[in-house]
Amino acid sequence: MSLANLGMAFEDGINKRSVDMLKRRGWRPRTIGLTGYGSVHSLHVMGRVIMGDPDATPESDPWVDVHGEGPGSRPARYPALSDNAGEFLARTAQEARRGWRQFFTAQVGHLPVTVRVDGREFATTTDRSGYIDVMVSDHGLAPGWHPVTLEAKxxxxxxxxxxxxxxxxxxxxxxxxDDTVMVTMLPRAALAAWNSFVRHTNTRKPVPGMAELYAKVLDVHPDAPMFYLSTGAWNVVPTLKRFMLRHGLPVGPMLMTDWGPTPTGLFRSGKEHKRVQLRNLMITFPQISWLLVGDDGQHDPMIYDDVAREHPRNVWAIAIRRLTPTEQVLAHGTMESAELPIRGRSAATEHGVPTVHGNDGYALADELPDVLTSQRRRRERREQVEAGTSPDQAAAGAAVADTPGTDHAAATFGGPA
Structure with missing residues (x-):
């Protein structure tokens, strides 16, 4: 038996004993809904089943979710929140929650689950880690936000x-x-443990200007989907969702991972997780060109650039938050960026996919418009030349974007040409 299989067997044994012990204490299976997503052709439904304390109160329970209660479709930017949800956010902002509560769970594996989507039922079971992962084809739902019901045995x-x-x-x-929209100074082990397991969840701070950056893009593209991609554990999703709502960040599906052993290793590859999820998004939504936002504390610049080189038509631009020297040291032990694309072999030089850097969201919002305008001009000139327009006519047409009175936001965040 391989080391990875031994790790999985050990984890499964510990979890089974934990589930049995909690059952004797009166705990029961509890379903945690994770935000699903999809196209008009297929819908990805996700969730997890863990053992839950029947005596937990909403304020003391790290698994309480916040979701909209309004009927009908809602903008992709923010699901509509009920008055009760707003009151809940205000109450939990005052609570001193310890992050460790999110990680010490007993997941319920191989449990029958019924998924209900628009009156239709789909049967499935949780995997060994308690996850629900169902792809619903031909669901018949219109674009927008929709309720999905998960009913575990x-x-x-x-x-x-x-x-x-x-x-x-x-x-x-x-x-x-991490370190892109929320200051966590991960993943150095000691600080990761402190931030994740000890610090109160309501003390984490947003990166300045990131909410404003996303708002500018979404003002021009209100139907643009917002995805969060992280190597963090699924356990923190409910807390992260409250963090997003509390600090004015758009809500969207969160593509997280699991820290446990896999059939191929004792630990999952964070870099491979991000690459796979980005490729899946491009397969699911081939018509979308993505703005990829990350930081230079770990591998985001290389991961994003690699994907942009593979799929240049599906990457609108790359925006990298530049960590301070202190944050770089805390993140990986040196004052320099951990990993950057090789000069001369990047998506920018090979395919014209622009990359911008800034210390925070405000700086990125200042830098992006200029490079996006230049990108649009280059593409328009290329298309006009290919269509038989003379270089002088192409240049004159590209100059129209600079004429006085042009809506700067619409011109610069107007999307790929």
């Missing part, structure tokens, strides 16, 4: 949100979380 039904992206959508955003 012996657990109360749970309603979660799922986003159906319109086939006419041309722009989307993928954002890293």
């Amino acid at each position: 012996a657990a109360e039904p749970v309603v979660t949100d799922a986003l159906v992206v319109a086939p006419t959508t041309r722009v989307g955003i993928v954002s890293d979380i």
Whole structure:
């Protein structure tokens, strides 16, 4: 038996004993709904079943979700929140929650689950780690946000949100979380443990200007889907969702990972997780060109650039938050960026995919318009020349974008040409 299989067997044994012990204490299976997503052709429904304390209160429970209760479709930017949800956010902002509660769970594997989508039922079971992962084809849902019900055996039904992206959508955003929208100074082990397990979840701070950056893009593209891509554990999703809402960040599906052993190793590859998820998004939404946002504390610049070189038509631009020297040291031990694309072999030089750097969201918002305008001009000139327009006519047409009175936001965040 391989070391990876031994690790999986050990994890499964510990979890089984934990589930049995909690059952004797009166705990019951509890379903955690994760935000689903898909196209008009297929819908990806996700969730997890863990053992839950029946005596937990909403304020003390790290697994309480916040989702919209309004009927009908809602903008991709923010699901509509009820008054009760707003009151809940205000109450939990005052609570001193310890992050460790999110990680010490007993997941319920191989449990029957019924997924209900628009009146149709789909049967599935949780995997060995308690996850629900179902692809629903031909669901018949219109673009927008929709409720999905997850009903696991012996657990109360749970309603979660799922986003159906319109086939006419041309722009989307993928954002890293740690040190991109939230200051965590991960993943150096000691600080990771402190930030994740000890610090109160309501003390984490947003990166300045990131909410404003995303708002500018979404003002021009209100139907643009917002995805968060992270190597963090699925356990933190409910807390992260409250963090996004509390700090004015757009809500969207979170593509996280699991820290446990796999059939191929004791630990999952964070870099491979990000690459796979980005490729899946490009397969699911081939018409969308993505703004990829990350930071230079670890591998985001190389991962994004590699994907942009493979799929240049699906990457609108890359925006990298530049960490301070102190943050770089805390992140990986040196004052320099961990990994950057090789000069001369990048998506920018090979395919014209622009990359910008800035210390925060405000700086990125200042840098992006100029490079996006230049990108649009180059593409328009190329297309006009290919169509038989003379170089002088192409240059004159490209200059129109600079004429006085042009809406700067629409011109610069107007999407790929």
